[in-house]
Amino acid sequence: MITIEQADRLKKLPPYLFAELDRKKAEARSRGVDVIDLGVGDPDLPTPDNIINKLAEAAREPRYHRYPTYTGMNEFRKAVSRWYKRRAGVELEPIPEIVSLIGSKEGIAHIPLAFINPGDVVLVPSPAYPVYAIATMFAGGIPYEMPLLKENSFLPDLGLIPSDVLGKAKMMFLNYPNNPTAAPATQEFFRTVVDFAEKHNIMICHDFAYSEMTFDSYVPPSFLETPGAMDVGIEFHSLSKTYNMTGWRIGWAAGSAKIIDGLGRIKSNIDSGIFEAIQVAGIEALEGDQQCLADMRDIYTERRDILVGGLRKLGINVEPPKATFYVWFEVPSGYGSASFAALLLEKSGIVATPGNGFGSPGEGYVRMALTVSKERLAEAVDRIAKAGF
Numbered sequence: 001m002i003t004i005e006q007a008d009r010l011k012k013l014p015p016y017l018f019a020e021l022d023r024k025k026a027e028a029r030s031r032g033v034d035v036i037d038l039g040v041g042d043p044d045l046p047t048p049d050n051i052i053n054k055l056a057e058a059a060r061e062p063r064y065h066r067y068p069t070y071t072g073m074n075e076f077r078k079a080v081s082r083w084y085k086r087r088a089g090v091e092l093e094p095i096p097e098i099v100s101l102i103g104s105k106e107g108i109a110h111i112p113l114a115f116i117n118p119g120d121v122v123l124v125p126s127p128a129y130p131v132y133a134i135a136t137m138f139a140g141g142i143p144y145e146m147p148l149l150k151e152n153s154f155l156p157d158l159g160l161i162p163s164d165v166l167g168k169a170k171m172m173f174l175n176y177p178n179n180p181t182a183a184p185a186t187q188e189f190f191r192t193v194v195d196f197a198e199k200h201n202i203m204i205c206h207d208f209a210y211s212e213m214t215f216d217s218y219v220p221p222s223f224l225e226t227p228g229a230m231d232v233g234i235e236f237h238s239l240s241k242t243y244n245m246t247g248w249r250i251g252w253a254a255g256s257a258k259i260i261d262g263l264g265r266i267k268s269n270i271d272s273g274i275f276e277a278i279q280v281a282g283i284e285a286l287e288g289d290q291q292c293l294a295d296m297r298d299i300y301t302e303r304r305d306i307l308v309g310g311l312r313k314l315g316i317n318v319e320p321p322k323a324t325f326y327v328w329f330e331v332p333s334g335y336g337s338a339s340f341a342a343l344l345l346e347k348s349g350i351v352a353t354p355g356n357g358f359g360s361p362g363e364g365y366v367r368m369a370l371t372v373s374k375e376r377l378a379e380a381v382d383r384i385a386k387a388g389f
């Protein structure tokens with residue numbers, strides 16, 4: 001017998017706040033409750049056919065069966081560069097300003113290993129995608145939470161960060177359009193961020209996963225289109241949400257060559273890149289027929305209007321999101337995030353994600369994902385009406 005003990009980095013992980021809800025969801029299902037799950041941020045729609053066909057074709061090519069290049073096929077990186085030019089008017093050199101990733105989560109999780117020494121501070125938004133803070137801790141860094149508050153349009157107030165924290169801060173994560181609040185960022189905000197980064201010598205890592213998941217013709221700005229951004233930061237992106245490809249694991253990071261180089265060096269010592277047939281299919285996603293984008297937006301718009309319109313009729317104060325597939329709203333008075341989510345499940349068989357699971361400033365909110373059909377969303381609204389919160 002040996003003693004098998006997990007490393008301190010695992011012991012220091014924050015408690016998994018959704019464990020209780022996961023248990024209740026499984027328990028409701030086992031009782032035969034027809035659960036409407038609005039908890040998961042994973043598209044229910046299939047990957048478009050042209051992309052699947054391209055993968056099927058490429059998978060038969062023996063030249064793609066060997067180890068890929070660590071930092072991505074040149075053709076894929078060129079397609080990303082053309083995407084930036086078309087989408088944001090940004091000029092990027094495929095080498096050395098772009099690296100492909102096994103999903104953007106992979107790059108987000110690895111980037112602190114390239115730049116953060118023990119004791120360095122990383123500024124992370126809260127509420128947020130949990131990977132920013134956890135990847136920081138895995139590298140020995142200290143996450144400093146920047147609260148995203150409604151009164152500040154869910155943008156961090158950079159002026160509130162104490163100077164001793166700024167002295168140790170080396171990196172900042174941002175994510176707009178934002179998960180979980182659905183908030184957009186403005187070009188002026190990004191301008192402030194670039195000035196702040198230059199003044200305090202802080203690298204910016206912007207997560208742009210929801211750039212194309214938008215409503216009402218809204219076009220979110222890329223961080224990289226801000227003058228000076230290319231010198232201070234990078235942007236993470238992914239095909240996951242845009243083309244319903246969460247299972248395929250393909251994304252990229254683009255921007256400052258020095259930052260991309262650090263990330264590439266970490267990656268080349270940890271993984272061996274993305275299956276090249278998937279990269280070929282990724283090129284098809286970016287450069288093939290884009291009708292799928294318009295179709296996706298129509299479907300989510302219909303769903304959003306059913307859910308937001310329905311909740312508003314019930315007197316719940318919900319803002320229609322401009323982007324992402326999340327609806328983020330304050331729970332009715334008298335409830336907290338966890339108690340409202342528990343009651344929704346118990347009385348209506350609906351799973352929503354309690355906002356405090358993304359960080360304490362999310363307390364008092366819940367997040368619902370538009371990842372079920374419009375019929376199921378209408379049913380969810382009916383059930384909430386019947387339960388009479």
Ligand SMILES: *Cc1c(COP(=O)(O)O)cnc(C)c1O
Pocket residue numbers: 041102103104105106129175179207209237238239240241246250251
């Ligand atoms: C879904 C999501 C991603 C995408 O992750 P992939 O690893 O590319 O699938 C990244 N950031 C946020 C905030 C997300 O919600």
